Amino acid sequence: MDRTDQLCRSVDLAVAAVRDAPVERYADPSPCPDFTVGRLVNHLAFGLLLAERxxxxxxxxxxxxxxDDAPFLRGLRAEQWARACARQGERTASAWTDPAVWDGDSHLGGAAMPAAAIGSLMTAEFVLHAWDLAAATGGRLEVPAGLADAVLAGVAGIAPMGRDGGWFGPEVPVPADAPAFERALGLSGRNPSWRAPVSA
Structure with a gap:
């Protein structure tokens, strides 16, 4: 699995997690303290658009x-968000399939960065947030070994900056021999054992 395959697979996981998140759960909490399920869907939607750009x-x-809501979600009912994210996911994945896209510098939301670093960062971002959605709605996320290794490498590369910028919480201790994706979760400030609160 090369880096293009990894990014495209991460997009697939994100789109599937959005599709599987019931609209009636959009007000529920997620492992990201700043996001309900619905706001997390919107955050992923914006990420898909940013990655294409x-x-x-x-x-x-x-x-x-x-x-705000991602531009391509504005004016849509929440029930239409998953289909819109799927269409955007196709555009995003397609945009990264040309090997030349990974060369040189690009931007992420206006900030200049090497394109390869953006691809690595967004691969991790999509998989981490796919897990957030799955955990918040009682689902499961199966991350292939090669992709899990890429996510761990991507998180490790930005963890100090992520904590300084408030994107990541404090590292959650995870056994050194834990699977790569669990280590990525802990390094990103997520508890791999997080479960959605049970309603009374």
Whole structure:
């Protein structure tokens, strides 16, 4: 599994997690303290759009704010979000299939970065948030070994910056011999044992 395959597989997992998140659970909490399930779906939607723009080098629209709904979700009912995310996921994955896209510099939301670093970061982002959605809605996420290794490497590369920027919480201790994806979860500040609260 090369880096293109890894990113495309991460997009597939994210889109599947959005599809499997029931709309009636959108107000529920998620492992990300700042996001309900619905806001997490929106965050993933924005990430899919950002990743496509990074691949195509199309500029970030200065009128966009990640605090708002993703542009392609605006005006849609929540029941339509999953299908819209699936369409955007296809565009995002397709944009990263050209090997040349990984070369040189690009941008992520306006911030200049090496394209390969963006691809690695977004691969980790999509899988981590797919797990967040699955955990929040009682589902399971199966991450292939090669992809899990890539996610761990991606998280390890940005963990200090992620904590400084508030994207990651404090590291959650995980056994050194735990599977790679569990170690990635812990390194990103997630508890691999997190479960959605049970309603009274």
């Amino acid at each position: 990074s691949a195509t080098r199309e500029p970030w629209d200065e009128t966009w704010s990640v605090d």
